[in-house]
Amino acid sequence: MPLDDLTANGARTLTVCNACRYCEQYCPVFPAMEERREFARVDLAYLANLCHNCGECLYACQYAPPHEFGINVPRTLAGIRVASYEDYAWPRPLAVMFRAHSLLTALMLVAVFSGLMLLLARSTGLPVQPGGDFYAIVPHGTMVALFGGVFAFVVLAIVVGVARFVRDARAAGESGGAKAPPLRTGAAWRALRDGIRLRHLHTSGADCASSEEDRRPWRRWWHHLVLWGFLLCFASTSVAAVYHSVFGWIAPYAYSSLPVVLGSLGGVMLLAGCAGLWVVRARRDQALGDPAQDGLDRSFLALLFVTSLTGLALLVLRDSVVMGRLLALHLAAVLALFITLPYGKFVHGFYRLAALWVYERQGS
Amino acid sequence: MTLDYDVAVFGGGNAALCAALTACEAGRRVVVVERAPRHMRGGNSRHTRNLRCAHGGPTAVLTGAYEVDEFLADLHRVNGGESDAALSRLLIHRSRECAGWMERHGGRFQAALRGTLHLSRTNAFFLGGGKALMNAYYAAAARQGIDVLYDAEVVGLDLEGGAFRAATIVVGGERRVVLARAAVVATGGFESNLEWLREAWGDAADQFIVRGTPYNTGTPLRLLLDAGAVPVGDPRGCHAIAVDARAPRFDGGIVTRLDCIPLGVVVNQHGERFADEGEDLWPRRYASWGALVAGQPGQQAYCLVDAKTHRLFMPSVFPPVAAPSIRELATALELPPDRVAATVERFNASVRPGTFDLETLDGCRTEGLSPPKSHWAQRLDTPPFWGYPLRPGITFTYLGVTVDDTARVVIGGAPSRNLFAAGEVMAGNVLRRGYLAGIGMTIGTVFGRLAGTHAADAAG
Numbered sequence: 001m002p003l004d005d006l007t008a009n010g011a012r013t014l015t016v017c018n019a020c021r022y023c024e025q026y027c028p029v030f031p032a033m034e035e036r037r038e039f040a041r042v043d044l045a046y047l048a049n050l051c052h053n054c055g056e057c058l059y060a061c062q063y064a065p066p067h068e069f070g071i072n073v074p075r076t077l078a079g080i081r082v083a084s085y086e087d088y089a090w091p092r093p094l095a096v097m098f099r100a101h102s103l104l105t106a107l108m109l110v111a112v113f114s115g116l117m118l119l120l121a122r123s124t125g126l127p128v129q130p131g132g133d134f135y136a137i138v139p140h141g142t143m144v145a146l147f148g149g150v151f152a153f154v155v156l157a158i159v160v161g162v163a164r165f166v167r168d169a170r171a172a173g174e175s176g177g178a179k180a181p182p183l184r185t186g187a188a189w190r191a192l193r194d195g196i197r198l199r200h201l202h203t204s205g206a207d208c209a210s211s212e213e214d215r216r217p218w219r220r221w222w223h224h225l226v227l228w229g230f231l232l233c234f235a236s237t238s239v240a241a242v243y244h245s246v247f248g249w250i251a252p253y254a255y256s257s258l259p260v261v262l263g264s265l266g267g268v269m270l271l272a273g274c275a276g277l278w279v280v281r282a283r284r285d286q287a288l289g290d291p292a293q294d295g296l297d298r299s300f301l302a303l304l305f306v307t308s309l310t311g312l313a314l315l316v317l318r319d320s321v322v323m324g325r326l327l328a329l330h331l332a333a334v335l336a337l338f339i340t341l342p343y344g345k346f347v348h349g350f351y352r353l354a355a356l357w358v359y360e361r362q363g364s
Numbered sequence: 365m366t367l368d369y370d371v372a373v374f375g376g377g378n379a380a381l382c383a384a385l386t387a388c389e390a391g392r393r394v395v396v397v398e399r400a401p402r403h404m405r406g407g408n409s410r411h412t413r414n415l416r417c418a419h420g421g422p423t424a425v426l427t428g429a430y431e432v433d434e435f436l437a438d439l440h441r442v443n444g445g446e447s448d449a450a451l452s453r454l455l456i457h458r459s460r461e462c463a464g465w466m467e468r469h470g471g472r473f474q475a476a477l478r479g480t481l482h483l484s485r486t487n488a489f490f491l492g493g494g495k496a497l498m499n500a501y502y503a504a505a506a507r508q509g510i511d512v513l514y515d516a517e518v519v520g521l522d523l524e525g526g527a528f529r530a531a532t533i534v535v536g537g538e539r540r541v542v543l544a545r546a547a548v549v550a551t552g553g554f555e556s557n558l559e560w561l562r563e564a565w566g567d568a569a570d571q572f573i574v575r576g577t578p579y580n581t582g583t584p585l586r587l588l589l590d591a592g593a594v595p596v597g598d599p600r601g602c603h604a605i606a607v608d609a610r611a612p613r614f615d616g617g618i619v620t621r622l623d624c625i626p627l628g629v630v631v632n633q634h635g636e637r638f639a640d641e642g643e644d645l646w647p648r649r650y651a652s653w654g655a656l657v658a659g660q661p662g663q664q665a666y667c668l669v670d671a672k673t674h675r676l677f678m679p680s681v682f683p684p685v686a687a688p689s690i691r692e693l694a695t696a697l698e699l700p701p702d703r704v705a706a707t708v709e710r711f712n713a714s715v716r717p718g719t720f721d722l723e724t725l726d727g728c729r730t731e732g733l734s735p736p737k738s739h740w741a742q743r744l745d746t747p748p749f750w751g752y753p754l755r756p757g758i759t760f761t762y763l764g765v766t767v768d769d770t771a772r773v774v775i776g777g778a779p780s781r782n783l784f785a786a787g788e789v790m791a792g793n794v795l796r797r798g799y800l801a802g803i804g805m806t807i808g809t810v811f812g813r814l815a816g817t818h819a820a821d822a823a824g
Contacts (some may be wrong), residue, residue, distance in 0.1 A: 019619035019681040022413055022493030025474040037679055060492030060497055062410050062617045066403060069619075069681075204491055205472060213503045 003041075003087070011039040013076045016048070016069055023057040027200045028359045029077070030057075045087065046169040048080035049348075049355035052200040055209030055288045065287075072287060079290035085347050088168075090160035096269050098343040102295030106303050106336055106344075113332030121324060134251055137324045138331065140244070150338045157342035162350045169358045184361060191356035195349075198223060211285045219280045225273030226304065227349075232266025233308070252318055264315060270308040274301045300345035307333040366541045369395045369511075370823040371816075372531060374518050374584055375550035376400060377407030378494070379787025379815075381501035385469055386604045386816025389510045392823050395542065396505065396512045397533055399551070399579040405514060406498035407552050408576035408760060408788070408804070411617040413494060414487040415466070415809065416802035417459040425463060425473035428485040431678035432456050435486075435738030442651070442798030452794045454769055458810040463488045465813065485649065487802040495807070518551070521587045521710040527773040528783040545823035546782040548815045549773070550808070553761035554582025555602065556614065561758070564599035571663035573607050573757045578614040585764065585789055593775045594766040597792030603799040604654025607757030609664060610682045619681040622752050625653060626722070626740050627676055628669035629711055630754070632660040635694065635703030637711070642739035645725065651799035658756040665754040666697050668708070671746040676722060686752035693749045712743040760804070764792040771815035782822040784815035 014033055017023065024030040029050045036043055053074050058064055063071035082099075087277035089095030097103055121137045135143070194200065198220050201208045206215040240259040242248040253259050278301050281289070317323055341347070373380050373385040375397025388394045398405050418435045419426050435456045439447070463473065472491040476484045483489075490497045505512060513535050520532035528547040533540050552559045556578045561569035589595055611620035626646045632638055638769045643649055657665045669677075674684070687693035694704035711733065716725035720742060728741045765773050767790045772779035787808040794807060 015679070016619055016681050019679050020493075020617070021678075022490075022618070023487075025491055037675070056492060056496070060496035062493065062495050062615075063619070064403075067615065068612055212499060213506070 003083055006083055007041050007044060010044040010048075010080050012078055013071055013073060014039045014044070016063055016071050020063070022062075023060055023073075026056045026060075026204050027052065027054065028356070029073070032359055040172070042168040042172040044077075044080050045084040045160050045165065046082055046172050046355055046358065048077040049165070049169075049351040050200075050359055051077040051081065052080060052198065053288060053354070054201050055285070056204055056206070059209060059212045063197065064233075074288045075290050078288075079292055081351075082292045082296060082347070084165070084351065085161075085296070087342075088161045088351075089347070091166070091345055094127060095343040098192045098340060099295060100343065102299035103302060106299035106340055108304060109336035109339065110303070110329070110332050113335045114329050117328035117331050118325065121328060126137060131304075134327055137327050140250075143331070145334070147338070154338050154341050158347060158350060161347060162354055163340060165351055166354045166358065168189045169355060170361075177282060187357055187360035191353055193305060194360075195353045195356050196227070197295075209285070209288070210280070210283065218276065219284070222273045222276030223279055225269045226277060227273075229266045229271075229273055229308070230270030230304070232262050232269065233311075234266075236260075236263035236266060241244075255315075260315065266309040267312045267315075270304050271312070274305040274308070277301055296345040299340065303333060303337040303340065303344075307337050365538075366543060367395060368543045369393050369394075370544065371546050371819045372397060372528075372542050372544035373548045373550060373640075373816075374531065375548075375552060375787065375789075376405045376512070376514075376749070377550065377552060377787060377808065378409035378412070378498070378805055378811035379503075379789075380407075380550035380554065381498070382465075382504060382809050382812025383550060383784070383786055383816035383819065384510050384541055384802060384804075385501065385504055385508065386813045387546075387548075387820040387823070388505075390817065390820030392511045392820045395544075396510060397516045397518060397531070397535075398512060398514050399517050399543065399581075399656070400514065400577060402514045403411065404577060405512075405578065406495060406577075407501065407580065408493040409448070409808065410498050411493075411576050411615075412490070412497075412805050414461075414483065414617070414802040414804075415462055416487050416800060417462050418456050419460060419463075419804060422476070423463075425476055425488045426484060427476045427484075430486045432460075435459070438486075439794070442648075442800050443795050444797070445794050447794045450769060451767070455794050455807060455810050457651065458814075459806045462806060466497065467811070469504045471497045472500070476590050483801060485803040495736060518584045521584070521591060523591050523783070524772075526592070526778065526780045526783070528780070529710040546784070546819035547749075548771075548784045548812075548819050549584050549588060549765075549789055550785070550787040550812060551582075551584040551789055552577070552580040553602075553791075554585055554763070555580055555758045555761045557581040560586075561601075561761075565658070568658055568663050571755055572604075572658070573611045573616065573755050574614045575605075575607065575611075575616055575620070575757045575759050580760070580788075582761075588765050588773060588775070588785075588789075591775065593773050594777075596764050596766045596790070597762040599761075599763050599795045601652070601762030601792065601796050603651055603759040603762070603804075604658065604756050605650050605665075605759065606653035606657050606665070606754040608680050608682050609753035609755040611755070611757065616757070620757060621650075621678075622667060622680050622754065623650070623677040624667050624669050624673070624752060625650075627673040627742075628667045629708060629737075629744055630665050630667050631699065631704060631707055632665050633662050633699065635700050635707050637707055637733075637735060638665070640735045640738055642729070642737045642741055644739075647699070647801060653754075654756040657754050663756055665697060667752045667754055668704075668744060669750050670744045671748055672742060674750050674808045680752060682752075684752055686748045686750050688747045688749070690744065690749055693751050697751045697753065704734070708744050711737070711741075712745060715741045715743050735752065740798070758789045759799075760791070762792040762796050764790045767793055767811070769814075770818040771811045772818065780817070784819050786811035786815040 057073045086095045095123035207217045208219045236259045312324045370392035371394045373384045373396045418432045474489040516535035522530040531542045607620040685696045691701040694701040714730040714733040730737045730741045768779040771784045773783045
């Protein structure tokens with residue numbers, strides 16, 4: 001749906017909600033909505049990113065399709081949320097490009113980067129040989145320069161996007177209310193705690209809805225596996241970087257070493273979590289989501305899955321002859337994952353935390 | 365094809381599901397015959413929001429205390445004492461069990477909102493509203509093995525000496541006979557039956573907006589009355605409020621109501637005021653405005669407010685008609701501008717100074733104006749001016765069947781052996797005019813459970 005239509009439909013939907021308010025204790029979206037009488041694009045982006053898509057308000061809605069009002073808040077906000085990632089992304093054209101064919105682009109990037117890695121490996125003149133020495137394939141300096149550069153760009157892009165979002169959300173919050181409540185302290189802590197716990201996927205006491213009559217914890221648990229698996233892998237890489245640069249301990253590390261333990265655990269969690277989320281989202285009532293999410297969700301899950309799978313395979317097969325090609329594939333997957341982070345589903349976590357922070361700060 | 369059950373429940377809203385679940389828990393095989401398709405199941409209960417219940421002290425879902433006597437006094441205040449005293453007392457005593465029973469059957473409530481919504485002392489609010497509660501009940505019914513027939517209309521009742529034998533229903537275009545040892549009729553009022561409304565209200569009924577389900581056509585009520593059930597209430601008795609005239613004809617629910625009346629000036633098509641907009645606190649008066657608007661020419665009225673107050677009431681789903689002056693507003697609303705301007709001028713001139721406070725019966729009133737505005741009277745003088753067109757919005761009708769204290773239908777002079785009624789179809793026993801927010805769900809829950817218990821006994 002074009003952005004103007006998304007905005008018009010979002011404003012129409014929330015105008016109905018605002019005159020009803022039966023859902024006001026499901027989650028923060030509704031109390032925040034009640035502070036407003038008009039819904040501009042920035043208000044909608046803020047509210048959409050507060051929404052965790054638990055689904056309760058669709059099934060509770062007396063105006064849900066096929067009612068002539070046709071109110072579907074989870075789907076409406078899902079569409080606006082996806083559009084908001086693109087809207088706030090920096091540089092925006094990259095997000096527009098990525099969103100068009102996300103899954104295909106992601107897989108193409110992995111393929112292209114793998115080829116480049118293999119060429120790079122050959123150009124170093126070293127034979128592809130067993131022995132577990134990654135730097136024999138791609139020299140450490142090259143790896144650091146490449147990934148460090150990409151990482152710095154990714155951080156910059158995400159910071160710019162989130163900063164733009166926070167600026168708008170705060171302005172929307174402060175202009176929307178009839179009264180300006182005093183800002184509350186401890187907001188960042190509460191937002192982080194609620195966000196990390198996915199509290200608003202089950203605020204109302206029941207778990208996330210997968211259909212009108214089903215409340216299941218699975219979506220929440222798979223998400224926790226992905227989130228914590230990702231953080232463990234990130235921790236593994238960070239520890240390894242410290243080992244290398246501070247202590248001069250060079251990879252490969254022993255199976256019992258901290259980077260390997262953290263990475264293995266994180267990798268397994270990511271595999272399970274990504275597969276679980278993939279299945280859960282396919283089985284979930286399709287009315288709850290917007291098809292515009294599909295590409296971003298699937299490409300992110302696919303990249304995380306391929307990255308974890310190749311990483312774990314590399315660990316198991318690091319002394320075999322296929323190590324070189326596996327390493328190329330793994331590094332390519334990591335690179336593709338990193339480059340697409342600011343334009344894919346990854347950013348939802350930051351926008352969610354930022355929206356929760358604005359909400360906690362203003363009390364609405 | 366003939367269906368055979370211990371207990372047949374006609375209707376698919378709160379009262380029906382309470383009866384069905386209760387009878388099933390007593391070990392009976394139960395069928396629910398719901399007129400609406402699945403997505404519209406639940407009758408008017410899907411539009412409700414809360415349950416009025418007596419309680420002795422604060423709970424997780426209610427603030428303060430609401431004793432039986434206070435509840436009874438509130439009921440008498442709105443119905444003028446025109447009700448069955450024993451059944452009213454029974455209703456209020458049993459209301460204390462309702463919230464707990466609902467929770468045991470999957471219903472969930474909001475946390476009590478202390479101080480913000482004054483109704484949270486007397487009323488427990490359903491988390492997500494009545495449709496969420498109905499979903500929980502239908503899920504409970506499915507778990508218990510209760511059969512539910514959707515799109516199933518009762519077209520005939522086979523009674524013998526006041527006892528239920530069978531019903532003829534049409535489901536999926538085919539006629540079926542439902543045999544049962546006991547039956548509960550919980551099919552609501554007849555407010556969606558425009559012809560029946562016209563019998564009671566004449567042509568005025570053509571302008572009525574039906575706030576709830578289009579499926580409450582009252583066929584089972586008519587069948588019961590034709591079979592000799594003792595009627596209760598008046599065919600014109602109904603719970604009706606003022607709603608936005610732009611509301612859909614049916615099923616507009618809560619979002620079309622307008623809470624701006626105590627803040628504004630209400631005129632009819634001729635630009636004349638006709639009622640005291642500030643007579644009493646809005647929760648006590650909102651239920652009288654349906655009849656007030658219905659009494660006006662064309663069954664239409666217009667509420668005018670100005671910029672001082674337009675953020676003080678719940679927004680309606682339809683945008684207000686806005687204009688920089690009263691004359692322009694009248695023109696935009698297709699009202700005679702001179703008459704409206706004169707009415708507003710007279711009103712403004714009669715407003716006495718006072719301290720405005722919507723939460724209390726404040727001292728802002730008019731003097732020498734007929735009809736007066738007794739509270740919250742402020743000059744209409746700050747542009748932009750907003751106007752909302754109003755029409756009567758009927759929630760449900762009170763004409764029903766007389767029941768005894770076991771929810772048995774009184775038919776042919778005595779309570780039936782095995783035929784019961786619950787919900788709107790018998791609400792007239794305790795309430796024939798006026799309304800108390802949330803009491804519809806109390807009546808449905810209390811009498812639905814009673815009907816279920818005694819129907820299970822009668823079927824044993």
